[in-house]
Amino acid sequence: MSDYGFSTLSVHAGASPDPATGARATPIYQTTSYVFDSADHAAALFNLQTFGNIYTRIGNPTQAVLEERMAALEGGTAALAVASGHAAQMIIAHALMETGDDFVAARQLYGGSVNQFAHSFKKFGWTVHWADATDPESFRKALTPKTKAIFIESIANPGGIITDIRAVAGIAREAGIPLIVDNTLATPYLIRPFEHGADVVVHSMTKFLGGHGNSIGGVIIDGGSFNWSASRKFPTLSEPCASYHGMRLHETFGNMAFAIACRVLGLRDLGPAISPFNAFMILTGIETLPLRMARHCDNALKVAKWLKEHAAVDWVSYAGLADDPNYNRHRTYCPKGAGAVFTFGVKGGYDAGIALVDRVKLFSHLANVGDTRSLIIHPASTTHRQLSPEQLKAAGAGPEVVRLSIGIEDADDIIADLDQALRD
Numbered sequence: 207m208s209d210y211g212f213s214t215l216s217v218h219a220g221a222s223p224d225p226a227t228g229a230r231a232t233p234i235y236q237t238t239s240y241v242f243d244s245a246d247h248a249a250a251l252f253n254l255q256t257f258g259n260i261y262t263r264i265g266n267p268t269q270a271v272l273e274e275r276m277a278a279l280e281g282g283t284a285a286l287a288v289a290s291g292h293a294a295q296m297i298i299a300h301a302l303m304e305t306g307d308d309f310v311a312a313r314q315l316y317g318g319s320v321n322q323f324a325h326s327f328k329k330f331g332w333t334v335h336w337a338d339a340t341d342p343e344s345f346r347k348a349l350t351p352k353t354k355a356i357f358i359e360s361i362a363n364p365g366g367i368i369t370d371i372r373a374v375a376g377i378a379r380e381a382g383i384p385l386i387v388d389n390t391l392a393t394p395y396l397i398r399p400f401e402h403g404a405d406v407v408v409h410s411m412t413k414f415l416g417g418h419g420n421s422i423g424g425v426i427i428d429g430g431s432f433n434w435s436a437s438r439k440f441p442t443l444s445e446p447c448a449s450y451h452g453m454r455l456h457e458t459f460g461n462m463a464f465a466i467a468c469r470v471l472g473l474r475d476l477g478p479a480i481s482p483f484n485a486f487m488i489l490t491g492i493e494t495l496p497l498r499m500a501r502h503c504d505n506a507l508k509v510a511k512w513l514k515e516h517a518a519v520d521w522v523s524y525a526g527l528a529d530d531p532n533y534n535r536h537r538t539y540c541p542k543g544a545g546a547v548f549t550f551g552v553k554g555g556y557d558a559g560i561a562l563v564d565r566v567k568l569f570s571h572l573a574n575v576g577d578t579r580s581l582i583i584h585p586a587s588t589t590h591r592q593l594s595p596e597q598l599k600a601a602g603a604g605p606e607v608v609r610l611s612i613g614i615e616d617a618d619d620i621i622a623d624l625d626q627a628l629r630d
């Protein structure tokens with residue numbers, strides 16, 4: 207299967223006709239549990255001596271097809287699908303860190319990740335140190351002896367910064383820690399982070415992967431390249447595991463150990479399983495990923511170019527524009543397109559931003575990205591409204607900033623809607 211091209215893998219990887227019924231589409235296996243063949247079979251499953259289904263909190267056949275497809279699309283060894291992108295991030299952190307450990311993350315992340323890392327993770331005794339996504343050396347400066355990982359977004363939400371993955375991966379490698387890349391806004395259609403030195407890839411499948419704004423999900427993909435036993439920094443992977451009779455997960459499962467640790471410890475014990483129905487919806491969405499992403503990117507470039515010339519617009523931040531500071535990294539990392547999420551500044555500040563989101567007709571005013579539909583939000587009056595003016599500016603969410611997620615409608619209609627909404 208791995209010899210097939212990206213579009214073929216998007217449709218077929220992991221799936222085959224259902225052996226029981228011949229169903230061609232992957233069935234929704236809506237069951238909590240699975241009958242064991244025998245007492246010996248049950249024991250082997252619980253001892254991790256054989257792979258198979260036990261209970262849908264830990265795995266499910268619909269979910270398994272989705273996991274195999276995502277591992278194939280990213281070029282990883284194995285994957286784990288979970289209830290949301292945030293659940294995926296929590297499970298990764300749980301596998302990597304002990305109480306008192308820390309990690310370094312780019313400051314330019316989706317705001318929900320900033321909150322999760324700064325506040326909720328702190329309650330587990332995991333500390334985040336921030337670095338600047340536009341300055342790889344800042345990641346090195348933030349390292350401490352307790353640092354267990356570096357976390358970046360390939361294309362940062364919402365600023366559209368394209369991170370120099372290879373430079374940051376080099377710093378992680380020298381420090382003997384994994385690089386985790388949130389590839390949500392790029393999807394493997396635009397960027398495959400393992401090819402640039404990432405060790406683990408994570409997605410909110412809620413966005414472009416599912417693609418239709420109807421299902422929440424997350425996925426962790428194991429690159430299979432990291433040596434978890436080279437140091438004693440990662441005891442969950444390298445040391446005897448108390449809940450599996452002293453089994454060492456890395457020694458036993460080799461290049462799939464990280465994905466397996468996330469499933470048999472993180473998902474088993476923390477519990478954020480994806481529903482079979484959501485796995486089915488996202489799997490169906492992925493079948494058209496290459497077609498949708500090409501259209502999203504074409505439309506986004508047309509809209510960004512048009513906005514740039516508009517009298518009511520101050521600035522446009524889109525890596526696909528030739529004079530954008532991220533343009534060269536876009537050509538290096540994602541020459542097929544610069545994604546479909548970007549920000550621009552409307553003349554007239556806060557009031558003009560509010561007026562715009564109230565006037566659009568085709569765009570939906572809501573807090574999401576990566577839908578077939580075009581989406582718009584004014585961060586200063588919604589997602590970032592608790593912040594002070596200084597914090598708003600630092601977060602790239604000043605009063606004039608509007609974020610767009612460009613859909614797959616006709617570009618002319620998207621532009622016409624913005625045009626009528628930008629008029630006085």
Ligand SMILES: Cc1ncc(COP(=O)(O)O)c(C=O)c1O
Nearest residue numbers: 290291292316363390410412423
């Ligand atoms: C880049 C990025 N990562 C992670 C998340 C969190 O994903 P979820 O909403 O599926 O938990 C989001 C959500 O917007 C996101 O945009």
